[in-house]
Amino acid sequence: MPRHGPRPPCDAVHCWGRGYATEAAAPVLAHALQGLGLDAVVADIDPLNAASIRVAEKLGLVFAEERYLDGALAKSYRLSAGPLSPGS
Template sequence: MILETERLVLREAGLDDAAFVLDLLNAPGFLQGIGDRGVRNLDQARDYIETRIIGSYRDHGFGMWVVAPKDAHEPAGLAGLVKREVLPHVDLGYAFLERSWGQGYAQEAAMAVLDHARGRLGLATVAAIVNPDNWASRRVLEKIGFTFIDVRHLDGWEQPSAYYCA
């Protein structure tokens, strides 16, 4: 376990999370709000976990963590920190299965990640990027203390991103 909130546990992802990651990365909300990662089967999901998620733990000491409600133990989403070459600061990210929307999990998990980034990791500034049309996600960021900076066209990204900092 990496973090714990009143209702949630955030833990490192493992290869046994492949079915969950496959579902999440192919959910309509993920595809529309975040983008297509090209993960279409369990082998690709395991590779994504190994290279992208576990690779970030290895390279940076942080990454995206599996979020599960304490009373369900089934993963609801991912939340954590990402280091991207196209951004000047580490950024906070989250994505949840649609069955978990509207329960406050994104806000609760994102706040815990932000507190962890500032406290345990000592990051003075944390960024966040989001599809400019994703108003629900933008509200989550603003509720936990992020400030909208501008809309940016990041190198290698097809769509523009709303850029926030906290």
């Protein structure tokens, strides 16, 4: 028997491009904005990570700015609370 249990049904490479990240993030965003009452959620994304940028855009986050975090360039995407929030 494996030490950490059976292999999960999906490893990272086999999950790419199937919409799992978008599906998982939508209720988290809804909870952050509606359940916790945050004014906004910001995602700082490596500019070379096109898949993460697509996920952010699918979820309604919009490009806000480029900035440096710990010396690395990041693209910041923002979703503000309001009628267009996920799950509303």
